[in-house]
Amino acid sequence: MASKNPKPKPVMLDVDGVEVKLSNPDKIYFPELGEDGGRKADLVEYYRAMSLTGPLLDAVGGRPTFLQRFPDGVEGDEIYQKHLTKYHPDHVESTRIVFPSKRSGQAFCPRIPADVVWAANLGTITLHTWPTVDPDNDHPDQLRIDLDPTETRDFDDVRAVAIDHVRPLLDELGYTGFVKTSGSRGIHVFVPIRPEWDFIATRRAVIALGRELERRAPELVTTSWWKEERGERIFIDYNQNARDRSMAAPYSVRKSATARVSTPLTWDELAAVDPEDLTITTVPALVERRGDPWVDIADHAVGLEPLLEMVARDDADGLGDLPYPPSYPKMPGEPPRVQPSKKVAEHWDDDGNPIEK
Structure with missing residues (x-):
């Protein structure tokens, strides 16, 4: 039958x-x-x-x-x-x-x-x-700044950090930031660089940039890997620059009931956009009407030197590396990979390795 x-x-x-x-x-x-x-x-x-x-x-x-x-x-x-x-x-x-x-x-x-x-x-x-x-x-051609809101923050909060703090700092350093919606409440800023440095260097560069944002807007921004320390601040997810980490590509659809799209924008567009309006049914017409604001991203690639100088300054001030994700092997110079509230100082050596009893 x-x-x-x-x-x-x-x-x-x-x-x-x-x-x-x-x-x-x-x-x-x-x-x-x-x-x-x-x-x-x-x-x-x-x-x-x-x-x-x-x-x-x-x-x-x-x-x-x-x-x-x-x-x-x-x-x-x-x-x-x-x-x-x-x-x-x-x-x-x-x-x-x-x-x-x-x-x-x-x-x-x-x-x-x-x-x-x-x-x-x-x-x-x-x-x-x-x-x-x-x-x-082995050598990234982009720095990726992931502005990740807590549950108590919304897109407007992330937008304010991107426009009022991230973009001015990049301008000061001589970098061009290309901005897109994440497809949810977050914002991604990609910075083109020359592919001359490894993942260790590019990750540390984003940590240094995040720390500078923290200094300028301590009530709004954090680089703390541990959620218990973030409060309501926007997290700069520096580990998105670690080896094997990937991010939603520009123009990728995201997991959402309305097929929202991670959409490249101009900075002027970012100031007024509602990310809910950017879906598979609307983005093609937007691109047809005004083109692709990321079309020349590769032409703006520069070196990491300004950020690496900030890395060296932070190291001299005792601000070294930050934790990697739990699935990664222990990395040289990485601090103890344990929540601050659960850390017992005598259980760890100066290099962040657990002391065997």
């Missing part, structure tokens, strides 16, 4: 001359949009359009890219995929990455629009990129 609900046949898409399969096009991925823009086909079409017109592929092209997949929509199970699948079309490429454990792997490395559409058909909602470009995945 034939099934009452036969599985729909896949649709074959022509993506700039490359054939890509679209399966289950009518599956609802974003429940609040439903059949009016919330189907898998709508997600795939968004990624196809944004890749063909340029800005999304400019942002992810040649970068190690992790896939945050929801094959049954944003209310279903999540698959966070760091390694490229063994079986994939011939046009899909990978790039070698080295994890903090020293193990290596092959990450998805999009090159052409069809690559992005292929990933979207796997149920990829968000593309998470490294701050490096193949083949040199």
Whole structure:
């Protein structure tokens, strides 16, 4: 007996001359949009359009890219995929990455629009990129400033910190910050740099920048890794610059019922934007109308020297490294990786290593 609900046949898409399969096009991925823009086909079409017109592929092209997949929509199970699948079309490429454990792997490395559409058909909602470009995945070409609000803060609070404090400091240091919404309540600022320093240096550079922001706005900003110390302040998540950490790519869709997009903006746009308005149904028209504000990001790359001078100053003042995420091996110069409220001083040596009893 034939099934009452036969599985729909896949649709074959022509993506700039490359054939890509679209399966289950009518599956609802974003429940609040439903059949009016919330189907898998709508997600795939968004990624196809944004890749063909340029800005999304400019942002992810040649970068190690992790896939945050929801094959049954944003209310279903999540698959966070760091390694490229063994079986994939011939046009899909990978790039070698080295994890903090020293193990290596092959990450998805999009090159052409069809690559992005292929990933979207796997149920990829968000593309998470490294701050490096193949083949040199050991030297970042971007600093990434992640302004992360507490539950008591909203987008307006984060916006004020970005405009009133982050941008002026970057200007003073001779850096150009490129700003985007996170797709939720946060804000991301990417700073292009020359790829001449390793992840240790770029992470310490963002720590130094965060500490300077703390000095200027101590009631608003913190670099404390421990939530118990943050209070209601905006957290500068410096560990987003550690090896193997990735961030939502510009123009990536985020896990939300309305398909919000992590959207690049001008600083003037940031002052008035409502991030709820930036979705897969609105962002393509925005880009068509005013272009991509990040189109020349690579032209603004500069050196790390000003921030490394701040690192040296902090070190001289006794402000060394800060904790890494718990999954990382113990790093040289890292302080004890234990919550301050649980730390017993005599259990740790001067280098932050636990003393065995």
